[in-house]
Amino acid sequence: MAAKKLYDVIIIGGGHAGMSAALTLYRQLHTVLILDDNKPRNTWLLQTHVLSGWEGRQAEDLRAVSREELARTGLVTFIEREARSAQRIDDGFEIEDEQEGLWRGRKLLISVGKKNIFPEIPGFAENYPERIFHCMFTFGYEHRGSRHAGLLADGMLASPFHASMVVGDTKKFAERITIYTNGDSDLKERMMSEIKYPGIVYNDRRLLEIQRVGSGLRLEIGGSSPDTVDFLVHQPSTKINLPLVDQLGLKLDERGDIKNIPPFFQTEVPGVFSAGDCATPFKIIPMALFTGANAGAGIARSLAADTLTKELQSLSHEQDTKMV
Structure with missing residues (x-):
């Protein structure tokens, strides 16, 4: 033509x-x-x-x-x-x-x-973005008063500097936060030394699966008992x-x-x-x-x-x- x-x-x-x-x-x-x-x-x-x-x-x-x-x-x-x-x-x-x-x-x-590039964790894509949030400015207000939030330190959030900012965003809406480094023990140590917010819990076990349970998420963790969070924070890579x-x-x-x-x-x-x-x-x-x-x-x-x-x-x- x-x-x-x-x-x-x-x-x-x-x-x-x-x-x-x-x-x-x-x-x-x-x-x-x-x-x-x-x-x-x-x-x-x-x-x-x-x-x-x-x-x-x-x-x-x-x-x-x-x-x-x-x-x-x-x-x-x-x-x-x-x-x-x-x-x-x-x-x-x-x-x-x-x-x-x-x-x-x-x-x-x-x-x-x-295109979003999701972590290769079963259940991640199915729960994004209804319970896995990329931005707390967008999703946090509706979930204020949550008891437990998780942050998946992978991709962009594997940077302690970046993760620290997002932790600050998330703390306004959840009583406690667990940072999951998904099998990376060295990253856990860097996060612990650079993120200064008190009361943060760290978990360096690998996430095996994410399941929707009621209004929250159940995280199956290798070698450990599962965790339950109200929501998970993660910023996928894009292409x-x-x-x-x-x-x-x-x-x-x-x-x-x-x-x-x-x-x-x-x-x-x-x-x-x-x-x-x-x-x-x-x-x-x-x-x-x-x-x-x-x-x-x-x-x-x-x-x-x-x-x-x-x-x-x-x-x-x-x-x-x-x-x-």
């Missing part, structure tokens, strides 16, 4: 970041194409928190409202297909979708979600499943997020910006909205600078012609 229209911006990913960027861009009169595979990372039906004006409502409903608003502008087009490949062309970028459709844009915004990252030559940071330069989140590849979960360690809707809006502003100004450069070049060419 031959590409025809040249959009000002192609956005890969129609989540909250992509919608926020499109909102910013259309108000600068830019044409936008949003390619979205309609497979968001957040598929669970839980109430949204820490989002002013949308407290207790569904995240997917917010995306639907945003899409309806953007569709009415006449400047934003939605295509529900997965982006499969990308290449640079003279006037921007060309994207091929899963149905071999070709789409051309002057600038490109990558705003895809990321970008997008071939465009390699095709465009985008670089990733130590967390596996696309490297970018704030405040407009431009990548090291000219003309390519990033926003949302793939661009920041803070994978929450408010940050997605913020990064999307800022990336949109950066793209709009980049487009304006390109136009000005072309106008000045054209004017210079006319002057040179007259002199000849």
Whole structure:
């Protein structure tokens, strides 16, 4: 399929970041194409928190409202297909979708979600995020007054510095906390020496299984009796499943997020910006909205600078012609 229209911006990913960027861009009169595979990372039906004006409502409903608003502008087009490949062309970028459709844009915004990488513990995926919480700002308030909480020190939370902050968050909602290092006795010793909160219990036995029991969790532990906690805290690692990252030559940071330069989140590849979960360690809707809006502003100004450069070049060419 031959590409025809040249959009000002192609956005890969129609989540909250992509919608926020499109909102910013259309108000600068830019044409936008949003390619979205309609497979968001957040598929669970839980109430949204820490989002002013949308407290207790569904995240997917917010995306639907945003899409309806953007569709009415006449400047934003939605295509529900997965982006499969990308290449640079003279006037921007060309994207091929899963149905071999070709789409051309002057600038490109990558705003895809990321895949959660769960610990290989039976029962973990089944209880995330209803009883295994990644963020106490999001989930803690509804569980205030809990008796016992656990923290799984794996992945990002295997850092004592990071774990200490999350322990501080969690202590506001639970009387006692056990840190599980899941078979890593050396990590237990580092945690004990660096986490200064009193009253923390440590367990370096391997977690064999997580089971839902009533309103809490039963943790089967190797070589020990099981523990029961009201909830478990863990922040899974994440991974970008997008071939465009390699095709465009985008670089990733130590967390596996696309490297970018704030405040407009431009990548090291000219003309390519990033926003949302793939661009920041803070994978929450408010940050997605913020990064999307800022990336949109950066793209709009980049487009304006390109136009000005072309106008000045054209004017210079006319002057040179007259002199000849």
